[in-house]
Amino acid sequence: MAPDHSEADSEREMRNRSAVGAPAGQLWLLALGFCVWGAALVIVYVLHSAGCAFGWSTDALRLSLGLAILIPLALIGWLWRNYAKTAPDPALGPTGSFLHWVILWTLAAAFVTVVFTLGPAFLLTTCI
Amino acid sequence: MNPPIEESRNRSSALTLHRQLEKIWATGPGWQRLAAVNHSVLGVRFMATALLFFAIAGVLGMLTRVQLATPKATFMDTETYNQVFTMHGSMMLFLFAIPMLEGIAVYLTPKMLGARDFAFPRLTAYGYWCYLFGGTILAASLVAGVAPDGGWFMYTPLSSNVYTPGINADVWLLGVTFVEISALSLAVEMIVSVLKMRAPGMSLDRMPIFGWYILVTALMMLVAFPPLILGSILLETERAFGLPFFDPTRGGDALLWQHLFWLFGHPDVYIILLPMAGVLSTMIPVFAGTTLVGYRAIVVAIIGLAFVSFGIWVHHMFTVGIPHLALSFFSAGSAIVAVPTAVQLFAWLATLAHGRPRWSVPMLYIFGFFVTFVIGGLTGVMLAIVPFDWQAHNTYFVVAHFHYVTGGVVAFPLFAALYYWLPLLTGRTAVYRLSIPAFWLIFIGFSLTFFLMHLVGLLGMPRRVNTYPPIESWTWLNLLSSVGGFIMTIGFALAVIDLIAQLRFGRRVRRDPWKAATLEWAMPIPPPPYAFASLANIYTRADRIAVRELAPSLARGEGYLGFTRNGWQETLGVQMTSGAPEQLIVLPRATYLPLITALSTAAAVLAILFKFYWLSLVMALVTAGLFVLWGQNAGHARDYGPLPVGRGLSLPPHTEVPSAPPWWGMIFALVADGALLTSLAFGVLYLWISAPNWPPAVRSETNLSLALATVAGLFIAAAGAHGSLRSVAGNREPRVWIGVAAVALFAAIAALVVLIANVIPHPREHALGATTAALLAYVALHAGIGLLFLLSNVMRLAGGFVSPRRLIDLRLTQLWIDYTTVTGALAIGLVLALPALVGMLGMRP
Numbered sequence: 009m010a011p012d013h014s015e016a017d018s019e020r021e022m023r024n025r026s027a028v029g030a031p032a033g034q035l036w037l038l039a040l041g042f043c044v045w046g047a048a049l050v051i052v053y054v055l056h057s058a059g060c061a062f063g064w065s066t067d068a069l070r071l072s073l074g075l076a077i078l079i080p081l082a083l084i085g086w087l088w089r090n091y092a093k094t095a096p097d098p099a100l101g102p103t104g105s106f107l108h109w110v111i112l113w114t115l116a117a118a119f120v121t122v123v124f125t126l127g128p129a130f131l132l133t134t135c136i
Numbered sequence: 137m138n139p140p141i142e143e144s145r146n147r148s149s150a151l152t153l154h155r156q157l158e159k160i161w162a163t164g165p166g167w168q169r170l171a172a173v174n175h176s177v178l179g180v181r182f183m184a185t186a187l188l189f190f191a192i193a194g195v196l197g198m199l200t201r202v203q204l205a206t207p208k209a210t211f212m213d214t215e216t217y218n219q220v221f222t223m224h225g226s227m228m229l230f231l232f233a234i235p236m237l238e239g240i241a242v243y244l245t246p247k248m249l250g251a252r253d254f255a256f257p258r259l260t261a262y263g264y265w266c267y268l269f270g271g272t273i274l275a276a277s278l279v280a281g282v283a284p285d286g287g288w289f290m291y292t293p294l295s296s297n298v299y300t301p302g303i304n305a306d307v308w309l310l311g312v313t314f315v316e317i318s319a320l321s322l323a324v325e326m327i328v329s330v331l332k333m334r335a336p337g338m339s340l341d342r343m344p345i346f347g348w349y350i351l352v353t354a355l356m357m358l359v360a361f362p363p364l365i366l367g368s369i370l371l372e373t374e375r376a377f378g379l380p381f382f383d384p385t386r387g388g389d390a391l392l393w394q395h396l397f398w399l400f401g402h403p404d405v406y407i408i409l410l411p412m413a414g415v416l417s418t419m420i421p422v423f424a425g426t427t428l429v430g431y432r433a434i435v436v437a438i439i440g441l442a443f444v445s446f447g448i449w450v451h452h453m454f455t456v457g458i459p460h461l462a463l464s465f466f467s468a469g470s471a472i473v474a475v476p477t478a479v480q481l482f483a484w485l486a487t488l489a490h491g492r493p494r495w496s497v498p499m500l501y502i503f504g505f506f507v508t509f510v511i512g513g514l515t516g517v518m519l520a521i522v523p524f525d526w527q528a529h530n531t532y533f534v535v536a537h538f539h540y541v542t543g544g545v546v547a548f549p550l551f552a553a554l555y556y557w558l559p560l561l562t563g564r565t566a567v568y569r570l571s572i573p574a575f576w577l578i579f580i581g582f583s584l585t586f587f588l589m590h591l592v593g594l595l596g597m598p599r600r601v602n603t604y605p606p607i608e609s610w611t612w613l614n615l616l617s618s619v620g621g622f623i624m625t626i627g628f629a630l631a632v633i634d635l636i637a638q639l640r641f642g643r644r645v646r647r648d649p650w651k652a653a654t655l656e657w658a659m660p661i662p663p664p665p666y667a668f669a670s671l672a673n674i675y676t677r678a679d680r681i682a683v684r685e686l687a688p689s690l691a692r693g694e695g696y697l698g699f700t701r702n703g704w705q706e707t708l709g710v711q712m713t714s715g716a717p718e719q720l721i722v723l724p725r726a727t728y729l730p731l732i733t734a735l736s737t738a739a740a741v742l743a744i745l746f747k748f749y750w751l752s753l754v755m756a757l758v759t760a761g762l763f764v765l766w767g768q769n770a771g772h773a774r775d776y777g778p779l780p781v782g783r784g785l786s787l788p789p790h791t792e793v794p795s796a797p798p799w800w801g802m803i804f805a806l807v808a809d810g811a812l813l814t815s816l817a818f819g820v821l822y823l824w825i826s827a828p829n830w831p832p833a834v835r836s837e838t839n840l841s842l843a844l845a846t847v848a849g850l851f852i853a854a855a856g857a858h859g860s861l862r863s864v865a866g867n868r869e870p871r872v873w874i875g876v877a878a879v880a881l882f883a884a885i886a887a888l889v890v891l892i893a894n895v896i897p898h899p900r901e902h903a904l905g906a907t908t909a910a911l912l913a914y915v916a917l918h919a920g921i922g923l924l925f926l927l928s929n930v931m932r933l934a935g936g937f938v939s940p941r942r943l944i945d946l947r948l949t950q951l952w953i954d955y956t957t958v959t960g961a962l963a964i965g966l967v968l969a970l971p972a973l974v975g976m977l978g979m980r981p
């Protein structure tokens with residue numbers, strides 16, 4: 009448990025591990041699922057405002073809102089499925105596994121958030 | 137008995153190293169203290185200043201409770217009351233809560249991550265001075281009787297110059313913006329430091345959870361503050377020059393302010409919460425005697441929380457007339473945000489359940505936090521439900537709720553943290569004679585004051601009133617609330633006296649008195665300015681360190697950089713994810729430049745306040761010039777190549793690697809900048825679709841060829857920046873390319889000035905013209921800053937600070953001009969699209 013500075017093996021292990029650190033670009037994936045949710049929220053809010061302001065028919069507005077919700081859902085679902093299918097790169101060691109786990113769960117959480125926060129668009133009256 | 141020879145030699149080598157490092161890192165005495173850039177010094181200054189503002193804001197809060205203790209009170213007149221309650225809220229939020237969390241982060245983060253300092257020490261110092269000067273402007277206005285009086289939210293149209301003709305609102309807009317500059321600079325500082333300046337081997341999965349909290353909080357600050365900065369600039373521009381962004385009679389919309397304000401305001405609650413949750417996640421395992429349960433789940437939860445907190449800003453605007461379907465998105469979001477919050481709460485409870493909790497004063501405050509946080513969280517879910525919010529909106533129920541979620545969430549963990557880290561700061565531990573009664577007075581007083589506000593709110597008492605009629609059910613609740621307020625204040629005063637008394641009478645302790653397992657305890661206490669005599673090599677999660685074994689080894693210089701060289705302030709930079717050592721970072725030493733630059737910035741702000749606009753412009757240019765000066769002695773005037781850093785490893789200096797901290801600092805600064813432009817674009821489109829009096833009477837026109845010439849100029853400048861970088865990399869002369877870029881930027885600025893001068897409708901006549909001018913001014917400002925980058929490049933080339941290996945200056949310039957080109961093309965594209973968008977308004981039913 010304690011770092012022992014005399015342990016050459018540990019030193020070597022640390023250097024090996026460092027040599028194949030997960031690329032910094034992978035950090036953006038931590039935010040990817042919720043970025044898609046954020047974009048979906050903005051698009052749905054804008055579409056709803058524009059639809060009500062310009063007097064779109066209820067069907068047209070509902071259809072556009074539905075698409076604006078289902079496309080991000082499909083995107084997050086696809087990302088999750090692709091990511092879940094691939095095991096973390098063993099060369100990246102525990103850091104790779106950690107990032108893989110966190111990315112997977114942020115995608116799942118973002119999926120649920122899209123359903124829960126934007127789902128009412130399928131049910132409620134559009135422009136009152 | 138004499139110590140064994142080996143031990144004595146070790147002690148002597150540790151002492152020699154300590155003396156050498158102390159000489160390099162220490163802040164000088166006397167006036168030289170003003171030149172301090174060290175994170176320990178600045179962290180303490182942030183916290184002490186924040187506590188001072190907390191005391192002032194607390195007194196103001198007590199004054200409001202005196203006024204409201206009885207009906208029809210005449211203790212304060214309406215005007216004074218408005219200033220007092222506005223300043224209470226503004227000071228608590230902007231001058232206490234946010235800077236206090238910044239102070240904690242500045243003081244603790246490098247130590248917990250095993251680094252010697254932050255990435256940009258001068259920026260930390262500049263941030264502190266901006267905070268101090270901005271706060272002083274606000275506090276001085278109170279003494280002068282011209283304090284802001286429109287509420288801490290400064291809603292328009294009340295804060296427009298029609299209804300607030302004095303300088304009260306200007307003080308708020310300028311003072312708060314000044315403080316926000318501080319917050320943004322610290323956000324960039326914290327992100328880069330957490331990502332790049334951890335101890336070698338501290339991969340992301342080994343980082344203490346506090347590091348994750350600070351990283352996520354700083355990222356939130358980066359995106360949350362720009363909307364309010366933009367709103368403040370637009371409102372100040374309206375007040376000073378008559379551009380009608382918020383004036384509905386000329387195409388503006390008062391609700392635009394609310395959108396911009398709450399785009400900042402709602403995430404701000406979590407910006408305050410998360411560092412405190414980080415403090416709790418650090419302390420609870422120590423007092424439970426076990427490790428934190430659910431580390432990975434907490435990381436997922438705080439990432440989710442950060443995003444969702446932005447998506448629910450409309451939660452504060454349920455009663456302004458937004459269509460019901462749109463309300464449902466924000467209502468659902470406000471409810472679901474409880475889930476990641478609960479994940480953390482249950483992780484803390486599980487940690488306590490898994491361990492053997494021991495009671496101590498910090499744990500008392502943690503108990504207080506649990507109670508207030510759960511009550512505040514539950515009333516938050518109640519307010520998230522639209523029909524309930526319609527009933528409770530603008531009543532004292534809301535005041536009770538946000539005092540529970542901001543007051544309770546900050547005050548209790550803060551005092552837990554102060555007692556917990558007091559031995560680290562001072563080398564002494566608390567005696568606790570006053571600590572326990574102080575806690576109970578705070579807890580009982582807090583509950584009495586704010587819980588009863590729920591009841592009086594449900595009974596219909598509105599907020600933001602300076603007096604109320606003698607309704608029996610309101611009267612006794614208000615009186616008890618005021619009594620509670622005084623009990624709480626006595627408690628806080630006792631706690632502060634107790635903490636100050638520890639400085640003098642506290643028992644001296646050896647390091648790590650709590651048997652903690654995080655790196656900040658693996659150093660002498662109080663910490664020396666260099667923090668660690670050598671840097672640890674981390675093999676395990678960094679909240680499971682055997683501190684008492686590691687600390688002596690580090691003190692003897694057995695880690696990395698256990699020596700001195702050239703009088704440099706050295707620390708290590710690492711790969712972001714793995715924590716592999718990557719570069720030797722040489723930090724700048726103490727300098728007065730941050731203070732001078734902050735004074736110059738303050739002069740620019742004060743000149744606007746007193747309506748000396750040309751002087752303000754001059755001081756803004758002086759400030760820009762000072763920033764150019766900052767860069768002139770940074771880095772090295774020669775190539776070094778890899779240098780030994782200890783333990784058989786050699787690394788290049790940060791000036792010779794592509795992923796140096798300044799590169800990442802610029803990227804994150806541009807993220808904040810992009811958030812500001814996005815907010816402006818949102819404002820333009822919001823006014824287009826929602827504001828009354830659109831379309832304007834005059835048809836919008838923009839000179840197409842001039843606009844396209846501007847974009848072309850920007851692209852040529854970008855090509856020039858790329859050319860200069862390629863030239864230096866290929867060992868060729870870059871000055872022609874720099875000249876091309878400068879001429880192109882200058883031409884673009886000239887074209888933009890002509891475009892702004894000819895905006896139709898005139899920017900004072902209609903918001904369409906005002907927003908068009910704002911978009912063009914954004915591009916012009918960025919092109920102007922691009923010229924400063926080029927000027928700096930020329931000076932640095934002449935000084936020998938740039939070589940084919942040391943390209944960071946030119947890479948930063950290229951990045952800035954690329955950003956200016958892309959955002960310039962987008963902004964001008966929006967300006968050109970506006971006439972067509974306005975034409976579409978005719979299709980509305």
